[in-house]
Each structure stands twice: as structure tokens, then as C-alpha cells.
Amino acid sequence: MLSVSVTWMLVIGASIIAIIAQFRVMGAFKRFGQVRTMRGLTGAEVAKQILRDVGITDVEIERTDSWLGDHYDPTKKVLCLSPGVFDSDSVSAVGIAAHECGHAIQHKNAYWPLQVRMTVVPVTMIASQLLPLVMIGGFWFHMMGFITLGIFVYAILTVFQLITLPVEFDASLRAKLILRESGVVMADEADGVNKVLNAAAWTYVAAFLSALTHLLHLLAIRDSRD
Ligand SMILES: [Zn+2]
Numbered sequence: 001m002l003s004v005s006v007t008w009m010l011v012i013g014a015s016i017i018a019i020i021a022q023f024r025v026m027g028a029f030k031r032f033g034q035v036r037t038m039r040g041l042t043g044a045e046v047a048k049q050i051l052r053d054v055g056i057t058d059v060e061i062e063r064t065d066s067w068l069g070d071h072y073d074p075t076k077k078v079l080c081l082s083p084g085v086f087d088s089d090s091v092s093a094v095g096i097a098a099h100e101c102g103h104a105i106q107h108k109n110a111y112w113p114l115q116v117r118m119t120v121v122p123v124t125m126i127a128s129q130l131l132p133l134v135m136i137g138g139f140w141f142h143m144m145g146f147i148t149l150g151i152f153v154y155a156i157l158t159v160f161q162l163i164t165l166p167v168e169f170d171a172s173l174r175a176k177l178i179l180r181e182s183g184v185v186m187a188d189e190a191d192g193v194n195k196v197l198n199a200a201a202w203t204y205v206a207a208f209l210s211a212l213t214h215l216l217h218l219l220a221i222r223d224s225r226d
Helices: 004-033 043-053 091-108 112-129 131-140 144-181 187-225
Strands: 060-063 071-073 078-081
Touching: 004 091, 004 187, 043 060, 043 078, 043 091, 043 144, 071 091, 078 091, 091 112, 091 144, 091 187, 112 131, 112 144, 131 144, 131 187, 144 187
Parallel strands: 060 078
Antiparallel strands: 071 078
């Protein structure tokens, strides 16, 4: 088993990757948010067109106020786009709108990783609410009960982040294909879409690594106390 100091280094490493990934996604979003597409369709228009083309008629497209808060909610069948995506005809906006449509298509096709992810969401939400207790009692004071609780919490979060990876990669893959085939973006614009979506993908990899390294660290703390 790995020692406490080694797993602590892994936690730090994962945190650095997470910070870099966050800066990269913000940077890519901003950079390609200034590049307008030739077709000039807004994120909302692109989403509407994609959903119509694949025969999805029961999904609402809504405008949310949170910046980069774009997501598809399978429980309500709502595709939420932030103002910078909803109203913009930039490369970033159409890329993200198409990515969220990718999730709606996964839902329609009963794509199994999405099904699994939806099943794990409620227990993941409970686990997340226990995090402050785990942080203070487990990581800080090394209290055995909280370390055990933390192992359960991070095991759940690790599984959740792992199943999120195929869901996110697949949605981006679908988005890139649809945008090219439908002619919403031109060849040179597709490169920008790739950069934005690939940068976003790294934030999910970082979230997985973060959960996994925290889990390993708690296991190492437990073992060191035996
Ligand atoms: Zn997504």
C-alpha cells in the first residue's frame, strides 16, 4: 500500500491538474467566444436545429443565468444554456450547445453510461453533502470514524466521476460530428470547437483524478493507523 506522504503528493498533483484544466477551459472558451461562425447561428438556434434533425421534440431549451452553467437535465428533459452560449454565434457557443445536445441524444438512445450516471446521481449528492465532515474529521483530525466515512464518500465520488468520463467524451464526439456534417461549422472553425470541447474534457479527467487520489489518501491514512 502507498504511504501517506506519497498519496498526499498525488492529491496535490491532481489539484494542480484540476487548476490548470480550469484555466485552459476558461481560456479556450474566451478565445473562441470571440470567433464568430460563418453560418451565424446562435447556440440556441444550433441546439434547436440539432434536436429537430434527430427527432427530439420533448426537450425544452432554456436560458440559465450561470456562467458556463450549460447542462442537459435528463430528469426534466431541459437543455440549459448560459447567456454566453444561448445568444452567441461564436465557435465556443455552437460547440457547447452541440455538446449538450449530445447528452439529449444519449438520453433518447438510452446510452448505458448515461443511464448508470443518472442512477448514481442521488447517492452522489448525499455523499457530496458529507464532504465537509470528512474534510475536518478525516483529513484534518484523522478521526477513525470520519476516515471510514470518507472512504465510502470518495469511493462513491470516484465511481461517479469515472462513469462521467464516457458520458462526456461521447457527447463531445457526437457534437463534433454533427456540427461538421450539418455544416453549422466550417473546417477551420471545427478546429476551434475541438479545442474548446477537449479543454472541457480535461476538467472531467481532473475531477476523476481528484476523487481517486483523495480516496487513496484516506486508505493510506487508515492503514498507517493499524
Ligand atoms: Zn457534458
